[in-house]
Amino acid sequence: MEQTLERGRCPNCGAVASSHFCSDCKRIQPVRSNVDYFEFLELPRLLAIDEAALEKTFYSLSRALHPDYFMGASDEERQASLARSSILNDAYRTLRDPIRRVQYLLKLEGYKEAEKRAPADLLEEVFELNMQIEELKNAKKAGDEQEAQEARESLEEALTGLKQRLAGIDDTIFSLFSQWDAAIAAENGSGKTVLDDISELLSNRSYIRSLIREIEEEF
Amino acid sequence: MAYSDKVIDHYNNPRNVGSFDKKDPSVGTGLVGAPECGDVMKLQVKINPDTNVIEDAKFKTFGCGSAIASSSLATEWLKGRSVDQALEIKNTEIVKELNLPPVKIHCSVLAEDAIKAAIHDYQKKQGTENKPEEAMANA
Structure with missing residues (x-):
C-alpha cells in the first residue's frame, strides 16, 4: 500500500528527509504535518502487529529522540526532540492497544464513528437495560431495599451476559485483523469490507461497554 | 462545561417524558x-391520520443533559405540526435554540434522527411511506 510519508527537506543540509533523522547529515528532523502513528513507529498500516517488536522500536526511538541528548543542540533540534518524543508516546499508547489501534486505523481510512447505525434490537436492549438501571436508582433513592435488590439481581444477570458478549466481539474483531492484513497484502481492495465489519462491531461494542460501566457504577 | 439556561431548564423539567403504545x-x-457516548433516545409521535397532524409527542432519553434537552425541545416543537413540517425540523435549529456548544452538536443530530425515525415508522404502519427504490423501479 502506498503510504504518505512524512517528507520534507532537511533544514540543515537540504537533503530530502522522510524519517526522524536526515539520512545525509543525521540531524533530527522537525515534525511535519500529518503525522501517521504507523509511519512514526516504522510500521506498515497493518493490524496483527508483533507487539514485542513494537515495544522494542518504542524503546529504541525513545532513546534516540530523548530531549536529554539534545541539550547542547540548536533550538530547532531541541524543539524537534521534544515534539517527536511527545508524539512517540501518543503513538505507542495508541498502537500497542489492539482496540485503540484499529480505531485509529479506521480514522486514517476515513471512517467516522457517528455515521453508524446500531441494529434495532441492540438499541431496544440498551434502552430496556437503561430503564432497569433507572429503576434501581429510583428504588435506592426511595430506600426501597426489596425493590432495589430485585433490580440488582436482574441487572447482575444482564451484566454477565454483556461481559460475555464483549469478549465475543473482541475475539471477532481480532480475528478480522489478519483478514485486513491479508487484504492489504493481496492488494485486491477487499480490505474495505473487513473495515466495514470491524467498524460495525466497534459501534456495538461501544454500547455494550457503556452499559457495563453504568451497571457497575450502580453496584 | 457550562450548560445554557435553556438546557438546564429542559434537563430539570423535561417536557413530555413518557411513552405511547408502540403497537x-x-x-x-x-x-x-x-455509540460514542452510549446515549439512547426514544421519541414517539401520535398522529391524527385524517389531518396528518401530530397531536402529541413523548420521549425518553438516557444520556447527557444536552441529549435530554434536545429531545425534550423536539417534542415541544412537534406538537401541532403536520408530518411534512415535522420532517423539516433541522438539528441546527435545536443547536440555536439551546445554545449547544460544538461538542454537543451530535445530541441535536440525534434528536433530528429520532424525529425522522418516528415519522418513518408511522408512515410505514400507514403504508404511506415514500419508497424511492420502488418508485425508481416502476418509473
Whole structure:
C-alpha cells in the first residue's frame, strides 16, 4: 500500500528527509504535518502487529529522540526532540492497544464513528437495560431495599451476559485483523469490507461497554 | 462545561417524558443511539391520520443533559405540526435554540434522527411511506 510519508527537506543540509533523522547529515528532523502513528513507529498500516517488536522500536526511538541528548543542540533540534518524543508516546499508547489501534486505523481510512447505525434490537436492549438501571436508582433513592435488590439481581444477570458478549466481539474483531492484513497484502481492495465489519462491531461494542460501566457504577 | 439556561431548564423539567403504545397504528416510534457516548433516545409521535397532524409527542432519553434537552425541545416543537413540517425540523435549529456548544452538536443530530425515525415508522404502519427504490423501479 502506498503510504504518505512524512517528507520534507532537511533544514540543515537540504537533503530530502522522510524519517526522524536526515539520512545525509543525521540531524533530527522537525515534525511535519500529518503525522501517521504507523509511519512514526516504522510500521506498515497493518493490524496483527508483533507487539514485542513494537515495544522494542518504542524503546529504541525513545532513546534516540530523548530531549536529554539534545541539550547542547540548536533550538530547532531541541524543539524537534521534544515534539517527536511527545508524539512517540501518543503513538505507542495508541498502537500497542489492539482496540485503540484499529480505531485509529479506521480514522486514517476515513471512517467516522457517528455515521453508524446500531441494529434495532441492540438499541431496544440498551434502552430496556437503561430503564432497569433507572429503576434501581429510583428504588435506592426511595430506600426501597426489596425493590432495589430485585433490580440488582436482574441487572447482575444482564451484566454477565454483556461481559460475555464483549469478549465475543473482541475475539471477532481480532480475528478480522489478519483478514485486513491479508487484504492489504493481496492488494485486491477487499480490505474495505473487513473495515466495514470491524467498524460495525466497534459501534456495538461501544454500547455494550457503556452499559457495563453504568451497571457497575450502580453496584 | 457550562450548560445554557435553556438546557438546564429542559434537563430539570423535561417536557413530555413518557411513552405511547408502540403497537398503536397512529403512533410512530423512533429509537436512535450514539455509540460514542452510549446515549439512547426514544421519541414517539401520535398522529391524527385524517389531518396528518401530530397531536402529541413523548420521549425518553438516557444520556447527557444536552441529549435530554434536545429531545425534550423536539417534542415541544412537534406538537401541532403536520408530518411534512415535522420532517423539516433541522438539528441546527435545536443547536440555536439551546445554545449547544460544538461538542454537543451530535445530541441535536440525534434528536433530528429520532424525529425522522418516528415519522418513518408511522408512515410505514400507514403504508404511506415514500419508497424511492420502488418508485425508481416502476418509473
